[in-house]
Every structure is written in C-alpha cells, then in structure tokens.
Amino acid sequence: MHGLSVAQAVVDEIVAKLGDTVVTKVRLAIGQQSGVVVDSVRFCFDLVTEDTSLAGAELVVDEPPGRDLRIVSVEVVRECAAPAAAPTTPV
Amino acid sequence: MCGTCGCSDDAGVRVNGHTHEDRLVVLEQKVLARNDHLANHNRKWLADRDVVAVNLMSSPGSGKTTLLERTIREMGGAVSVVEGDQETEFDADRIRATGAPVVQVNTGAGCHLDASMVARALEKLDPPPGSLVFVENVGNLVCPALFDLGERCRVVVMSVTEARTNHSSIPTCSPLRT
Numbered sequence: 540m541h542g543l544s545v546a547q548a549v550v551d552e553i554v555a556k557l558g559d560t561v562v563t564k565v566r567l568a569i570g571q572q573s574g575v576v577v578d579s580v581r582f583c584f585d586l587v588t589e590d591t592s593l594a595g596a597e598l599v600v601d602e603p604p605g606r607d608l609r610i611v612s613v614e615v616v617r618e619c620a621a622p623a624a625a626p627t628t629p630v
Numbered sequence: 631m632c633g634t635c636g637c638s639d640d641a642g643v644r645v646n647g648h649t650h651e652d653r654l655v656v657l658e659q660k661v662l663a664r665n666d667h668l669a670n671h672n673r674k675w676l677a678d679r680d681v682v683a684v685n686l687m688s689s690p691g692s693g694k695t696t697l698l699e700r701t702i703r704e705m706g707g708a709v710s711v712v713e714g715d716q717e718t719e720f721d722a723d724r725i726r727a728t729g730a731p732v733v734q735v736n737t738g739a740g741c742h743l744d745a746s747m748v749a750r751a752l753e754k755l756d757p758p759p760g761s762l763v764f765v766e767n768v769g770n771l772v773c774p775a776l777f778d779l780g781e782r783c784r785v786v787v788m789s790v791t792e793a794r795t796n797h798s799s800i801p802t803c804s805p806l807r808t
Contacts (some may be wrong), residue, residue, distance in 0.1 A: 541741060541773050548661050555664075556657065563652050567661070574772045608661045608776070617653040 542579025546587045549580075549610055553593060557615065564597045564614035570605040577602060665777055668745035672780025675752065676763075683752075683763040685779050688787035690769030695721045697787055698764055702728040708761035712751040714743040714768045721766065731755060742773040745780055 553562060565584075569575050577600050584598050601611065660666060676683050688694045695713075702709050702725070710731040713722040722734035733751045735743060748765060757763050765781060767774040775784075 544740070544744075545661055548664065552659060552661065552663060553657075556659070557655070574776055610657045610659045610661060612654055612656045612658075614652040614654050617651050 541574075542576055542581075542583040543587070545575055545580050545608070546583035549584070550587050550591060550593055552610060553613055554591065557592070557613070559592045561616040562593045562596045562613050563616060564599065565593065566599045566601065566611040566613070568601045568603055568607050568609045568611050570607040571602050572604070573606045573608050575608060662776065662778075665745045668749055669778035669780040672745055672749050672752065675749075676780060676782070679757065680759045681757045681761055681763055683765055683779070683781045685765050685767060685774070685781035685784045686787065687767045687771065687774045687784060688769060689771045689792065692769070692787045692789045692792060694766050694769070694787050695724055698766060699724060699728055701764075702730045708758055710755050710757045710761060710763050712743075712748060712755060712763060712765040714747070714766055716740070716768060731757075737768055741768055741770045742777050743767050743779060744777045748779045 549565065549567065553565065567580070569577050569580065580600070581598060588594050588596060596613075672683075686694050686698070698711065702711075711722075711725045711733075713725060713732055713734045714737060715721055715734070716737050716739070718736070719734045722732045725732040733755045735747050735751050737743065737747070743765065751765075752763070755763065765779055767779075771786075
C-alpha cells in the first residue's frame with residue numbers, strides 16, 4: 540500500500556539522479572509524524588530494488604520528529620582509479 | 631560493475647592492484663520531489679486559467695460525495711469535479727446526475743490521488759476560466775495528506791461521530807496545510 544509508493548519513489552529518484560551507478564546503501568529520513576510506516580517501506584524496498592542498480596543495497600532509516608520524508612544520502616561503488624604505478628595485464 | 635577499468639568485462643584489460651571503494655553521495659532530496667514538482671505544475675496550470683481547485687478529503691463514508699452533490703446543486707456557477715476512488719464509477723455517476731462535468735480517476739490498489747493523476751484528469755476535464763474544481767480524494771484520512779495535488783486549499787470532511795477522536799489521533803490531518 541503506502542510503503543510501496545514511497546519505496547518506488549525512492550528508487551525512481553535515485554536512478555533519475557545517478558543513472559545505473561551501483562548503489563550499496565540508502566539512508567532515508569522518515570519523520571515520526573509523516574504517516575509513513577517504516578516497516579512497510581523496508582519490506583517494499585527489497586521488492587522494488589530487485590533487478591535495479593540498487594539491488595541488495597542496505598536501507599538505513601532515521602526517524603526524526605516531524606513530517607519529513609527525504610532521501611538523505613546514498614553510498615555508491617566508486618568507479619575505480621588505478622594506482623599510478625600499477626602494471627597492466629592483458630587478459 | 632566498473633566502467634573505468636572494465637573489470638566486469640571478460641575481454642578487458644585488467645589494471646592490477648586497484649580497488650573499488652564506496653563513496654557517499656549526499657542527496658538531501660524529498661522522496662516526493664517528483665510529485666511536488668508536478669503539483670506545482672498543476673498549480674500554475676490552474677492559476678493560468680483562473681481556476682480554483684479544492685482538495686476534499688475524509689475517511690470512507692463520511693459524506694464527501696453527498697456534500698458535493700448538495701454544494702453543486704445549491705451553489706450554481708461553473709463547478710466541475712475530479713472524482714477519486716479505488717474502483718467503480720458510482721461516485722462520478724452521482725456527480726454527473728447533478729449536471730456538473732466530472733472525470734473519474736480509479737486508483738486501483740492506490741489509497742490516494744497524486745499530482746500526476748490529477749494532471750491527467752484536469753486535461754480531460756478542461757475546466758473553463760474562472761470556475762471551481764472539487765477534487766474528491768480517495769476515502770482515507772492518512773495518505774492523501776502527504777500528496778500535494780496543486781490545489782488552492784484542502785477541506786477535511788468529518789462526520790460528527792469521527793470528529794472528536796480523529797482530529798487529534800491522526801496527525802496528518804491536523805493541522806492541515808492550505
């Protein structure tokens with residue numbers, strides 16, 4: 540029900556901002572008076588992230604007072620930067 | 631996985647000794663940013679046409695549709711309605727019987743109207759300039775309060791038996807944003 544539309548909105552916003560960058564962690568702020576049930580969002584998050592760049596991402600939820608409903612931050616897998624002197628090996 | 635060194639690509643060149651690390655990206659973005667953006671688009675669309683939209687909310691069975699029927703019949707003037715329900719056209723049929731133009735939005739499993747549904751309904755309804763649009767939200771006192779539709783103001787309908795308890799125990803309805 541409600542958790543699904545919130546979870547889907549979270550995934551849509553992150554993908555819109557970051558494209559197919561792999562996301563390993565998502566931190567949300569879900570206000571205590573926001574009317575959103577955190578457990579429902581957790582449950583739906585795993586469902587809606589399957590087969591997306593957020594698959595398997597850890598979900599962390601802060602529950603401050605108030606009505607805020609916000610994506611605070613995400614952690615992404617950094618595109619690698621090679622050490623300067625590393626030799627390359629053709630495969 | 632990595633677009634730089636091609637480490638996920640079987641035929642690629644490997645750079646030895648490199649690692650991948652997680653990087654924190656601060657977003658601080660409202661979850662409902664997209665809905666809010668569309669709601670503001672609706673707000674502008676309505677203002678450009680000098681149309682006032684009222685978002686009517688209540689729990690199921692409180693009397694929204696009945697109140698609307700009476701209001702339309704007794705008020706006169708140009709009034710049209712966006713009717714939100716999970717299923718059926720029953721409420722739209724009742725409004726239609728008053729002679730007011732009405733568009734039914736069925737949300738299916740959805741428990742609230744959102745700005746994109748209202749945008750599509752308003753396009754279809756095409757309210758004339760200077761008129762009033764009532765958006766009768768899905769019967770639900772919690773979720774509709776979270777979703778800005780682009781309305782000028784919100785009205786909560788509560789039956790006498792509900793008023794005393796619901797007003798204080800359902801925080802999303804009290805106080806209301808207008």
